[in-house]
Each structure stands twice: as C-alpha cells, then as structure tokens.
Amino acid sequence: MATIMKHGPELLISLGQHITLTLAAVGMGIIIAVPLAILLTRHKKLAPVVLALASTIQTIPGLVMLGLALVISGVGVKPALFVLTIYSILPVLQNTYTGINEVLPAYKDAAKGLGMTKSQVLMKVELPLALPAMASGVRISAVYIVSWATLAGMVGAGGLGDWIWTGLSTYNTTYILFGAVPSALLAVLLSTGFGALESALTPRGMRRTS
Amino acid sequence: MSSEFISAIGEHMVIVLASVAIASALGIGLGILSYWKKSLGTIIITICELIQTIPSLALLAMLMIIFGLGNVTMGSALVLYALLPIVRNTHTALSQLPPALIDAARGMGMSRSQRLVKVEIPLSIPMIFGGIKVALVNSLSIAVMGVLIGAGGLGYIVYRGIQQQNMGRIILGAIPVVIGALLFDWLLGNVEKRLAKHARL
Numbered sequence A: 001m002a003t004i005m006k007h008g009p010e011l012l013i014s015l016g017q018h019i020t021l022t023l024a025a026v027g028m029g030i031i032i033a034v035p036l037a038i039l040l041t042r043h044k045k046l047a048p049v050v051l052a053l054a055s056t057i058q059t060i061p062g063l064v065m066l067g068l069a070l071v072i073s074g075v076g077v078k079p080a081l082f083v084l085t086i087y088s089i090l091p092v093l094q095n096t097y098t099g100i101n102e103v104l105p106a107y108k109d110a111a112k113g114l115g116m117t118k119s120q121v122l123m124k125v126e127l128p129l130a131l132p133a134m135a136s137g138v139r140i141s142a143v144y145i146v147s148w149a150t151l152a153g154m155v156g157a158g159g160l161g162d163w164i165w166t167g168l169s170t171y172n173t174t175y176i177l178f179g180a181v182p183s184a185l186l187a188v189l190l191s192t193g194f195g196a197l198e199s200a201l202t203p204r205g206m207r208r209t210s
Numbered sequence B: 001m002s003s004e005f006i007s008a009i010g011e012h013m014v015i016v017l018a019s020v021a022i023a024s025a026l027g028i029g030l031g032i033l034s035y036w037k038k039s040l041g042t043i044i045i046t047i048c049e050l051i052q053t054i055p056s057l058a059l060l061a062m063l064m065i066i067f068g069l070g071n072v073t074m075g076s077a078l079v080l081y082a083l084l085p086i087v088r089n090t091h092t093a094l095s096q097l098p099p100a101l102i103d104a105a106r107g108m109g110m111s112r113s114q115r116l117v118k119v120e121i122p123l124s125i126p127m128i129f130g131g132i133k134v135a136l137v138n139s140l141s142i143a144v145m146g147v148l149i150g151a152g153g154l155g156y157i158v159y160r161g162i163q164q165q166n167m168g169r170i171i172l173g174a175i176p177v178v179i180g181a182l183l184f185d186w187l188l189g190n191v192e193k194r195l196a197k198h199a200r201l
Helices: A002-042 A046-059 A062-073 A077-101 A105-113 A118-155 A161-170 A173-201 B002-036 B038-053 B056-067 B071-095 B099-107 B112-149 B154-163 B167-198
Strands: none
Touching (some): A002 A161, A046 A077, A062 A077, A062 B112, A062 B167, A077 A118, A105 A118, A118 A173, A118 B056, A161 B056, A173 B038, B002 B038, B002 B154, B002 B167, B056 B071, B112 B154
C-alpha cells in the first residue's frame, strides 16, 4: 500500500500517457479507415486487394513493427504512434466496409426514391445503419491498441508498459503488477464501454431479441 | 546463423502447436460444458473474453511471476489466448444444430453422451476447426513476445535485431511468422471447407 502511495503520481502519469497514446492512435485509425472503407464500397474490385493487404499487415507481430520503427526513426512517441495507428486501421476498415455493404438494398432504393443524392444516401442511410458495426470495429481496435501500447515502452513512448519493462528487466514483481494490472483493467473497461456504445448506436427496431 | 534461424523456427512452431493442441482439448471440453449448462456457459465465455482483452505483455509478465522464465510461461499465455475462439466456436456450433436432429437421436434411444459423440460433434467439426484455425494464426504472432520472458522461438531473432539496430535480422525473424500465418490460414481454411462439405446436413 505504501508503495502505491509513493508511486501513485508517476503511475497516474503513465496511465495518462497510455490513454492518450491509445486514443490518438485509434482516432487516427478511424480518420484513415472510414473514408477508405467508403471508397472501397464504391470500388468493389479494389476491396479484396486492400483488405487482404491490411490483414497481412495485421499478422506482423507488434514487436517487429515497433523494432523496425525504432531502427528507422529512433526513440520517441512518434514511431510508437505511427505503428499503433497502422494496427488500428484494419478492424475499423473491415467493419465499416462490411457494415455499409450489409445495408439492405431496399433501404437505399427507398432513399433514392425519396430523391436523395448519393452523398445524402451515404450520410443519412448507409452510415447510420453501419454505425453499430463500426463501433464494434473501433472496440476491437481500442482493445488491440491498449495491448500494443504496452510494447511502446520499448521505443521510449512511456505509458504503463514502462513499468512492466522495468519490472521484467529487474525482476521486480511490484513494478510488473503496477504496469500489468492497470493496463488489463483499462483494456477491459474500454471493451465494455465501446460494447455499450455499440448497442446504444443500434436503432431500436433493429436490436436482436436474444 | 542459418542453423540458429532454423532451430528458432522449429522451437517457435513447437511452442505454438503444443499450446494450440492443449487449448483445443481444453476449449472443446469447455465448449461442450457451456452447451450442456447454459448458465455456466455464459460465465465461461465471459471469462474467456476477459482473458482475451488483457494486453499480451501484461499477461506474460503476470504469468512470469507465477511460472518463472521460459517456454512454459509462453505456452500457458498462448493456451489462455487460444481458448476464446475455440470455446466460442464449439459452443455456437453445438447450439445452432437443428433441434429436429437432436430429437431424432433422442428418439432412437441415444443417451446424452452418445448424442454428443455420434451426432452433435461430427456435425459441429467444421466450425470447431475454424476456431482452432483462428487460434493457431493468432498464436504464431503472439509467440514472438516470448523472448521478453525468456522463451525461445523467432522472437529471439527479432529482439537481437532490435538490440543490434539490424533491420535485416528483424525482418528475417518476422518473415516466417507472416508466411506461416498466411499459409496456415489458407491450408486450414481449405480443410475447413472440405470438412463442411462432409458434414453438410
């Protein structure tokens, strides 16, 4: 307990860094993935190529990507943010693409029949109906990135990973737990939060009665 | 260098395959249990989901406190991560079987375990296999982290490359992982399709 009190402020700073890094990476991932997904639904031939490429990138282990970023651009927040952003793209991309594709043609036809333009159909029909799927993609991304962000300590980006690294290299159990427990809780919390958001975004009439 | 590389690939594969094998036995068992006892099933699947969300470095570090350094710690982390896809797919596959089939089996006088072994499991195999495939592909990539807790495998090559600032070595360590993941995904995906053809209702 005394150790917690002593290290409390530092731990809070690490937690703050971790959350900032995660949200920044997921935010940038969304900014890249959503327009790209919309583009792919308009160019269906490109879709399998881009999605296959994105999922291949996803199989590259985090340690490898961060290691490469470290060698190429040195220590710091920037390489970590870059790598984490790359990892956050795929789940959002895949879910947004599927979400928009699964909107029933009848809805789009109805919207067209009402005289909506293409961009109106997108903004008022397709995107709102795809929102739950997109939120689920963001949730997967966020959980992923919280996890990979613990590795970011390796490239000197701070965060809770720093505590685990220090603990692992000095075999200090307290430090390991100081990093591991909050990061695990953060991941679970984010997952539950986004899960709630996902069901809140589902239009009432479309909620599954299970 | 090359013999070190090949033995790293070998060790990596052994850790991954052994862990996924253990996770399959455990996961299918838990999946059947959660199918038989619905209330228990919700708890089992929730716990597996919770484990899945724990960051890998955090889980590895915590397991290291319990099991110490080495391949056992890595293996146990892989088993824990592999549980969710296998348990969930087993549970879903069993729950989705048409009730008519199960009634027919019951009508023939089969006991619960006979139904399981002769009807329910054979029909669920493609989907269970799909879960094992996902677990295997994920494990290949997670196992690279093993180097941080003193396990062997390709992570060692990657980590040495990072320490020496040697890009070639980092990439060399990553290539078998990526190729392995794509290869397993494709191969097992084909087997899955074959199995699905056989188990078609």
